[in-house]
Amino acid sequence: MVCSIDHLASAAGVTALDRGGSAADAAIAANAVLAVTSPHMCGLGGDLFTLVHDGPAQSGSHGPVRDGGPVHALNASGRAGSGADAGRLRAEGHRRMPHRLDVRSVPVPGCVDGWLALHARYGRLPLADVFAPAVRLARDGFPASPLLAPMAREIADRPGAGDLAGIRAAGDRVRRPGVARALEAVAEGGRAGFYLGEFGEGLLELGSGEYTRADLERDNADWVEPLRVRAFGHDVWSAPPNSQGYLLLLSLGILDGLELPPSTAHAAWAHALARSARAAAHDRDALLHEHATGLLSPAEIERRRALTGRGDLKVPAADGDTTYLCAVDGDGLAVSLIQSNASGFGSFLFEPRTGINLHNRGIGFSLEPGHPAEYGPGRRPPHTLTPALITRPDGSLRSVAGTMGGDAQPQILLQIITRLLRYGQSPGEAIAAPRWRFGSGTGFDTWRRAEGAVVELEDGTGWRDGLAALGHRVSAVPGGAFGHAHLIDVLPDGMLAGATDPRALTGAAIGR
Numbered sequence: 001m002v003c004s005i006d007h008l009a010s011a012a013g014v015t016a017l018d019r020g021g022s023a024a025d026a027a028i029a030a031n032a033v034l035a036v037t038s039p040h041m042c043g044l045g046g047d048l049f050t051l052v053h054d055g056p057a058q059s060g061s062h063g064p065v066r067d068g069g070p071v072h073a074l075n076a077s078g079r080a081g082s083g084a085d086a087g088r089l090r091a092e093g094h095r096r097m098p099h100r101l102d103v104r105s106v107p108v109p110g111c112v113d114g115w116l117a118l119h120a121r122y123g124r125l126p127l128a129d130v131f132a133p134a135v136r137l138a139r140d141g142f143p144a145s146p147l148l149a150p151m152a153r154e155i156a157d158r159p160g161a162g163d164l165a166g167i168r169a170a171g172d173r174v175r176r177p178g179v180a181r182a183l184e185a186v187a188e189g190g191r192a193g194f195y196l197g198e199f200g201e202g203l204l205e206l207g208s209g210e211y212t213r214a215d216l217e218r219d220n221a222d223w224v225e226p227l228r229v230r231a232f233g234h235d236v237w238s239a240p241p242n243s244q245g246y247l248l249l250l251s252l253g254i255l256d257g258l259e260l261p262p263s264t265a266h267a268a269w270a271h272a273l274a275r276s277a278r279a280a281a282h283d284r285d286a287l288l289h290e291h292a293t294g295l296l297s298p299a300e301i302e303r304r305r306a307l308t309g310r311g312d313l314k315v316p317a318a319d320g321d322t323t324y325l326c327a328v329d330g331d332g333l334a335v336s337l338i339q340s341n342a343s344g345f346g347s348f349l350f351e352p353r354t355g356i357n358l359h360n361r362g363i364g365f366s367l368e369p370g371h372p373a374e375y376g377p378g379r380r381p382p383h384t385l386t387p388a389l390i391t392r393p394d395g396s397l398r399s400v401a402g403t404m405g406g407d408a409q410p411q412i413l414l415q416i417i418t419r420l421l422r423y424g425q426s427p428g429e430a431i432a433a434p435r436w437r438f439g440s441g442t443g444f445d446t447w448r449r450a451e452g453a454v455v456e457l458e459d460g461t462g463w464r465d466g467l468a469a470l471g472h473r474v475s476a477v478p479g480g481a482f483g484h485a486h487l488i489d490v491l492p493d494g495m496l497a498g499a500t501d502p503r504a505l506t507g508a509a510i511g512r
Contacts, residue, residue: 001496002026003486004325005041007508008142009033012133013327014510016125023329024052024122025130027337028115030325032134036179037142039164039357040151040345041404042323044182046359048076048114048339049239051226051389052122053397055332070395073226073239076114077361078107079218079378081211086367086375097363097375100348103210105362107381110220111339112186112194117221122333128187138180141173145506151344160350178354191219202353229296231256232421234398237389242290245386248410250280253301254308255418264423267466270436273418274455274472275308277411277438288382289373322385324402326488328496336387336400388413403485407446408437412483420489427487427499434460435482439475458482
């Protein structure tokens with residue numbers, strides 16, 4: 001089964017499974033299609049995190065794989081170039097990293113390195129076969145989705161936007177020949193075909209000293225130890241820092257020790273989750289960096305749980321543009337993959353030779369002198385990307401899940417996972433249910449907003465009066481973006497139940 005934001009991507013993933021591919025092949029195939037059809041959310045110019053549950057021993061292209069336990073984490077987030085200079089930005093008057101139209105907010109993209117690392121360990125099909133549906137769509141054309149068309153107007157005048165600049169309405173045919181060439185270069189030449197080929201040469205040209213050839217020669221994909229916490233009788237896993245995945249796990253650990261109401265319809269349910277999320281994340285900007293440790297100790301969870309009863313808990317989300325997808329194959333291999341430009345089309349900069357738009361994940365860096373996440377050469381920025389995977393106590397797979405949503409990703413997943421594990425809701429019920437989130441101006445500044453935390457409510461929640469009575473500042477956000485979440489659940493008899501988010505409009509959960 002494959003779940004993604006786009007039926008074309010999900011279909012490409014299932015095609016890989018039908019041809020004997022693994023869940024890793026399916027996930028890469030789906031992500032490659034999304035890199036073509038959804039450049040407003042993800043692409044070869046962005047970053048990637050993945051969790052893998054390998055179930056029984058798997059035979060990848062390099063032989064059987066099983067070491068260190070059933071769950072593995074892949075961090076394919078890029079690093080700032082050798083020209084990174086926080087002092088220069090401060091001297092120019094910047095207090096925060098530039099949000100758009102500045103190459104200094106563009107770390108070397110890690111997506112392709114992530115695909116290659118995942119495929120090398122778990123893939124079965126040749127990369128050319130995995131990429132074939134994406135290459136065909138990029139070369140022959142695809143219909144602009146109802147989500148892509150309105151966002152494409154934002155980059156209509158940007159140099160290098162190419163065919164994306166010509167989109168006027170949903171259904172318009174879009175061709176991206178540069179992306180087709182880039183995918184073929186990866187299939188034929190591996191990472192050198194991309195990072196040291198046409199794309200890499202264009203990135204060096206655009207960077208004007210921000211990057212060196214050595215920066216592009218450095219692999220951005222690392223297999224790392226995942227984090228986990230026990231909650232509601234299951235182990236929930238996520239990626240370690242520089243991912244903010246610890247916030248999801250910390251929130252669940254806090255919540256698991258609180259008394260919850262019998263139904264999610266009660267405002268007290270949303271209150272308990274919101275307080276847990278605030279206790280977990282109120283100091284995120286000070287703590288989250290690529291070398292952070294010790295964030296999930298039992299003592300720390302207990303300390304933060306005590307904060308949920310305080311009325312003066314200080315907390316200094318809107319759209320974040322990312323895509324999440326998941327795949328499970330017949331052998332029990334499961335992939336939870338999240339891939340992103342950070343914000344919309346990212347930096348609004350396009351690599352000039354292929355037309356690949358570049359992320360702006362560098363906005364996560366700090367410009368505070370001496371901060372552990374200060375912008376600097378070779379450093380990875382703090383990331384909002386939060387993949388999730390759930391196992392039963394015996395280590396068997398229960399679920400893979402994730403969402404887009406910038407800072408709100410842990411908040412959205414907290415609601416979905418609690419509905420699934422604590423209240424026994426089906427994937428469809430948990431995904432479709434109305435949500436809350438803490439308000440944010442950009443989707444990436446939730447925890448530094450001086451005016452305090454406003455709980456924004458999606459249409460249909462019914463919690464407004466109750467939350468206000470419990471002391472929350474509440475705002476209704478009709479039609480707001482509350483994430484595009486997807487989930488595959490493994491039922492006790494081994495059957496798969498999947499759901500894609502109806503907010504995505506074009507999403508699909510497809511099995512075989």
